[in-house]
Amino acid sequence: MNDNKPIREAGAEHLPDEQLDSLLANFRSTVHSWSAQEYARADMPMPLPKRTRFPLTPLRLVTGLAMVAVLVAVPWVNHLNSANNPPLAHHMYVTNNPQVATTAQVEAQAPAPEQETAVTSRNLSRSFLTAKPVASMNDEELMAAVDEDVSQRSPDAMSPLVELMSSDGSATSTQN
Amino acid sequence: MATQIIVTEKSQRPQQKFVAVRGHEDAEVAELVREFRPQIFRFLLASLRDRDVAETLTQECFLRAWRNWSSFRGEASPRTWLMQIAVNLLRDNWRSRRVQFWRHARTASVDLDEACEWLPSQESSPEQRASAVQQVRLVWAAVEDLSERQRTVFLLRFVEEMELREIAAATGLNEGTVKSHLSRALAGVRAKMGGKR
Numbered sequence: 256m257n258d259n260k261p262i263r264e265a266g267a268e269h270l271p272d273e274q275l276d277s278l279l280a281n282f283r284s285t286v287h288s289w290s291a292q293e294y295a296r297a298d299m300p301m302p303l304p305k306r307t308r309f310p311l312t313p314l315r316l317v318t319g320l321a322m323v324a325v326l327v328a329v330p331w332v333n334h335l336n337s338a339n340n341p342p343l344a345h346h347m348y349v350t351n352n353p354q355v356a357t358t359a360q361v362e363a364q365a366p367a368p369e370q371e372t373a374v375t376s377r378n379l380s381r382s383f384l385t386a387k388p389v390a391s392m393n394d395e396e397l398m399a400a401v402d403e404d405v406s407q408r409s410p411d412a413m414s415p416l417v418e419l420m421s422s423d424g425s426a427t428s429t430q431n
Numbered sequence: 432m433a434t435q436i437i438v439t440e441k442s443q444r445p446q447q448k449f450v451a452v453r454g455h456e457d458a459e460v461a462e463l464v465r466e467f468r469p470q471i472f473r474f475l476l477a478s479l480r481d482r483d484v485a486e487t488l489t490q491e492c493f494l495r496a497w498r499n500w501s502s503f504r505g506e507a508s509p510r511t512w513l514m515q516i517a518v519n520l521l522r523d524n525w526r527s528r529r530v531q532f533w534r535h536a537r538t539a540s541v542d543l544d545e546a547c548e549w550l551p552s553q554e555s556s557p558e559q560r561a562s563a564v565q566q567v568r569l570v571w572a573a574v575e576d577l578s579e580r581q582r583t584v585f586l587l588r589f590v591e592e593m594e595l596r597e598i599a600a601a602t603g604l605n606e607g608t609v610k611s612h613l614s615r616a617l618a619g620v621r622a623k624m625g626g627k628r
Contacts, residue, residue, distance in 0.1 A: 285567050287590075290476050
């Protein structure tokens with residue numbers, strides 16, 4: 256025993272005599288020898304498993320598989336919906352997005368630019384069909400046709416001003 | 432980061448002091464296993480007197496050490512820290528009712544002769560050796576009569592030669608309680624020796 260002081264402190268009532276020290280030393284030697292013999296017979300592999308930086312625990316495995324499934328399934332379902340029922344998909348898209356719905360409503364009320372362009376071109380083509388060919392017109396006839404086309408298409412916002420103009424181009428006074 | 436493990440010896444006593452620089456944790460724990468596994472196994476074997484259970488708990492002890500090595504702050508020595516894990520495992524083992532049945536069954540049938548025969552032959556005559564073996568057998572019997580906590584404290588002090596503060600750290604008791612347990616354990620041994628002498 257290297258330091259008997261703690262023992263004496265601990266066993267103040269029964270101070271260990273030399274015989275007790277010898278007895279405890281024998282006991283310790285016996286345990287050490289017995290343990291060494293049993294340790295040599297024991298089959299104990301290194302208890303440390305291989306540590307990986309990101310161990311694949313079951314929870315992590317399940318979470319990863321679920322994320323992969325979601326990433327694959329969402330585009331696939333969207334594709335199926337749009338392929339099978341495009342109007343429904345568009346309706347669902349518009350319904351689920353209030354901003355898109357508002358924009359669509361405004362667009363529905365306003366005339367489509369394509370429609371306006373189509374009407375204008377149809378009128379022009381009709382006038383060209385009814386008019387003489389440009390090559391056969393003299394200068395006066397050509398200018399008259401141009402004036403007719405231009406003058407007939409005044410913007411709505413300018414109509415009050417147009418009414419104020421006389422047919423010969425002079426302004427009419429309303430302050431009588 | 433490199434691993435630096437410094438082992439110092441103090442008066443021929445296996446008092447290892449590890450100064451470990453964090454880094455290769457597996458290498459550090461492997462070094463712990465090589466250094467302290469025989470000692471942990473010895474303590475568990477002396478406590479349980481069952482080689483199979485001692486092997487299992489020794490492996491479990493180092494597995495826990497490996498898992499919790501990052502939380503080891505070095506406030507106590509690695510030996511004390513490992514002993515603390517071993518004591519906890521021992522306590523869990525004792526608390527298990529299923530194991531308790533087998534423990535009682537095995538303890539009743541354990542053969543102490545094998546353990547007592549490993550006395551180093553320092554005695555000059557066969558009579559003296561037989562007397563020493565008989566005394567060791569009485570110590571084993573006295574240890575068997577101790578409570579679990581007294582037995583743990585007794586073995587840590589007189590087999591593992593741990594200091595009182597180390598025993599206190601390993602068992603979670605304060606030093607006064609450790610002294611009290613040691614006193615009672617020694618009284619038990621002396622009573623057993625006096626009665627049989």
